[in-house]
Amino acid sequence: MKYISTRGQAPALSFEDAVLTGLASDGGLYVPETLPKFDSATIASWAGLSYQDLALEIIKPFIDGALTDSELSAIIEKSYSNFRHPAIAPLVQIDRNEWVLELFQGPTLAFKDFALQFLGNLLDHILAKRNQKVAVMGATSGDTGSAAIVGCAQCENIDIFILHPHGRVSEVQRRQMTSVLAPNVHNIALKGNFDDCQNMVKASFSDQSFLPDGRQLVAVNSINWARIMAQIVYYFYAALALGAPHRPVSFSVPTGNFGDIFAGYLASKMGLPVEQLIIATNANDILHRCISDNDHSKKPLIHSLSPSMDIMVSSNFERLLFDLYGRDGDAISTLMQEFSSGSMTLSESALAKARELFCSHRLADEDMVRVIAEVFDKTGYLLDPHTAIGVEAARVKRKNQETPVVCLATAHPAKFPDAVKRAGQAKDPALPAHMADLFELEERYVVLENAINAVQQYVAGHLSN
Numbered sequence: 001m002k003y004i005s006t007r008g009q010a011p012a013l014s015f016e017d018a019v020l021t022g023l024a025s026d027g028g029l030y031v032p033e034t035l036p037k038f039d040s041a042t043i044a045s046w047a048g049l050s051y052q053d054l055a056l057e058i059i060k061p062f063i064d065g066a067l068t069d070s071e072l073s074a075i076i077e078k079s080y081s082n083f084r085h086p087a088i089a090p091l092v093q094i095d096r097n098e099w100v101l102e103l104f105q106g107p108t109l110a111f112k113d114f115a116l117q118f119l120g121n122l123l124d125h126i127l128a129k130r131n132q133k134v135a136v137m138g139a140t141s142g143d144t145g146s147a148a149i150v151g152c153a154q155c156e157n158i159d160i161f162i163l164h165p166h167g168r169v170s171e172v173q174r175r176q177m178t179s180v181l182a183p184n185v186h187n188i189a190l191k192g193n194f195d196d197c198q199n200m201v202k203a204s205f206s207d208q209s210f211l212p213d214g215r216q217l218v219a220v221n222s223i224n225w226a227r228i229m230a231q232i233v234y235y236f237y238a239a240l241a242l243g244a245p246h247r248p249v250s251f252s253v254p255t256g257n258f259g260d261i262f263a264g265y266l267a268s269k270m271g272l273p274v275e276q277l278i279i280a281t282n283a284n285d286i287l288h289r290c291i292s293d294n295d296h297s298k299k300p301l302i303h304s305l306s307p308s309m310d311i312m313v314s315s316n317f318e319r320l321l322f323d324l325y326g327r328d329g330d331a332i333s334t335l336m337q338e339f340s341s342g343s344m345t346l347s348e349s350a351l352a353k354a355r356e357l358f359c360s361h362r363l364a365d366e367d368m369v370r371v372i373a374e375v376f377d378k379t380g381y382l383l384d385p386h387t388a389i390g391v392e393a394a395r396v397k398r399k400n401q402e403t404p405v406v407c408l409a410t411a412h413p414a415k416f417p418d419a420v421k422r423a424g425q426a427k428d429p430a431l432p433a434h435m436a437d438l439f440e441l442e443e444r445y446v447v448l449e450n451a452i453n454a455v456q457q458y459v460a461g462h463l464s465n
């Protein structure tokens with residue numbers, strides 16, 4: 001299987017090269033040239049598989065022989081070995097036909113662990129085989145950073161540089177990143193917002209000449225295809241547990257960079273019967289405005305109580321647009337060019353196609369805290385702020401009460417004690433035992449100006465030999 005760029009001008013790459021390349025040389029994102037498709041009988045035969053065995057079935061066709069089955073299986077086993085729940089992604093019912101998929105049972109308490117523990121182990125394998133050293137550069141609004149750091153800290157061939165917006169991630173999120181003192185881990189608090197961090201990372205991928213000795217950058221953000229690929233698995237896993245393929249399932253997904261929900265879209269294209277994909281946004285609602293009013297225009301970023309979704313430019317939306325425009329790379333190049341000036345308008349046919357599966361909802365902070373309180377009062381279940389937005393979006397937007405709706409619980413509430421307190425909870429939600437000493441650990445990070453030269457100089461000056 002080859003991987004092609006959404007902008008049509010970059011060379012097609014093998015799986016391994018696509019994983020190592022991150023952003024395509026034409027500024028696009030890599031996607032598989034064709035998607036594997038599974039028929040109903042095949043999907044039905046997976047009922048009851050463990051998460052790890054299901055991951056093997058789903059990931060195998062994408063890697064196209066780059067790893068043997070036993071290599072892939074070993075990487076998968078290792079990646080999910082430190083999850084706290086034996087089901088890896090347990091489903092919890094919170095109402096009739098309404099479920100929460102707990103994607104926060106990994107080491108850093110967010111859904112990012114599903115793909116980033118896998119990506120860390122995959123990179124370790126590929127780089128050792130190639131005897132190659134790389135610099136990982138990533139942007140985080142709080143969760144990708146710690147998952148990537150835990151995924152990569154042990155890799156001898158990786159120096160990892162994570163940019164987070166200074167003062168705009170929760171204290172738990174910051175400490176999770178900055179208390180990892182391994183010499184190959186570098187945290188940069190950028191005096192800017194998440195979009196600034198992401199722009200800087202993307203600009204650095206486009207021109208890597210600041211790196212000495214031909215060192216290559218590798219992406220841990222969801223621009224890296226392997227991130228999306230690993231996230232497809234839990235859509236199948238949850239739907240199978242609820243009766244797929246014999247009955248459809250809907251998903252409500254707290255959305256920022258559009259990677260998570262895009263994995264759900266791919267699951268549906270690969271044969272999973274999905275009735276609705278609900279895009280749940282906070283006040284940074286560009287995707288909601290786009291789907292509901294064809295208004296895809298940038299607005300100033302708002303700092304919300306769901307900080308991980310404080311994102312205006314959603315990288316992976318481009319991957320969806322590529323499909324909506326008939327996989328026409330030139331059309332996507334033109335559209336992205338239009339968006340670089342602040343807004344873009346989708347064609348009527350592209351929007352109509354998107355609306356066949358997607359709908360959207362926006363929830364501001366005051367409503368989000370109300371949802372946390374309501375669900376807790378009714379069920380005793382404590383939602384994190386991002387998940388609460390997804391739960392409310394599901395309630396407002398689902399069109400069929402008989403179809404189970406799965407709300408992706410993207411983070412553990414203990415990562416966001418301020419929001420939880422605002423919802424009327426007297427006590428901070430407890431951190432899991434393995435993080436009990438988080439507030440006593442030494443931190444290490446550098447604060448840098450929002451200037452690309454400052455960041456690139458820092459990266460170039462902190463590479464190991």
Ligand SMILES: Cc1ncc(COP(=O)(O)O)c(C=O)c1O
Nearest residue numbers: 143255256257258259260308410
């Ligand atoms: C807790 C949490 N929820 C939701 C999201 C949004 O996911 P995505 O960026 O894949 O849309 C993120 C970050 O991306 C997150 O960290």
Ligand SMILES: N[C@@H](CCOP(=O)(O)O)C(=O)O
Nearest residue numbers: 140141142143144221222308
């Ligand atoms: N919410 C994310 C933002 C980065 O998204 P990614 O999925 O592209 O890595 C975060 O927590 O950092």
